[in-house]
Amino acid sequence: MLLTERAVLLVGAGVATVREPERPYEDEGSTREARGAVSLPGGAWWSAVLRVPMHDAAAPGMPAVQLQLSRHAAPGEDAAHSVRAELLVPAGEVGDVARLLAGVVTQARRDAVLPPPPDR
Numbered sequence: 001m002l003l004t005e006r007a008v009l010l011v012g013a014g015v016a017t018v019r020e021p022e023r024p025y026e027d028e029g030s031t032r033e034a035r036g037a038v039s040l041p042g043g044a045w046w047s048a049v050l051r052v053p054m055h056d057a058a059a060p061g062m063p064a065v066q067l068q069l070s071r072h073a074a075p076g077e078d079a080a081h082s083v084r085a086e087l088l089v090p091a092g093e094v095g096d097v098a099r100l101l102a103g104v105v106t107q108a109r110r111d112a113v114l115p116p117p118p119d120r
Contacts, residue, residue: 030054041118043074044081052091064088067097 031054037047051066066088073081089097108114 040074042077044077045072046070047072050094062090062092065091065094067094 031051033049033051035047035049037045039045047070049066049068051068053063066086068084068086070084071082073079087097105114109116
């Protein structure tokens with residue numbers, strides 16, 4: 001165990017040296033990220049953050065990408081209109097997930113499950 005010395009002033013007793021365990025640094029990894037946002041009418045917006053851990057050559061396999069989607073309520077809008085979702089996706093499959101989401105929205109509009117997109 002590593003110990004460090006620290007001087008402590010004790011009231012009325014002068015200076016004493018105290019030895020305490022050193023708290024080791026813990027590497028929790030590093031990430032790269034990309035951010036973006038889309039504004040909505042009325043002042044609300046959606047934002048996205050895509051985080052990828054820095055690749056560790058010793059770690060086998062493909063890193064998982066964290067995709068965070070957030071809806072930010074417009075000023076004066078009920079906070080319940082703010083939502084957040086996170087997905088963990090293998091890095092090589094992020095494009096497939098984006099294509100899946102676009103496809104299911106297109107299908108839902110075609111089948112009248114969702115209304116047509118608003119004119120913007």
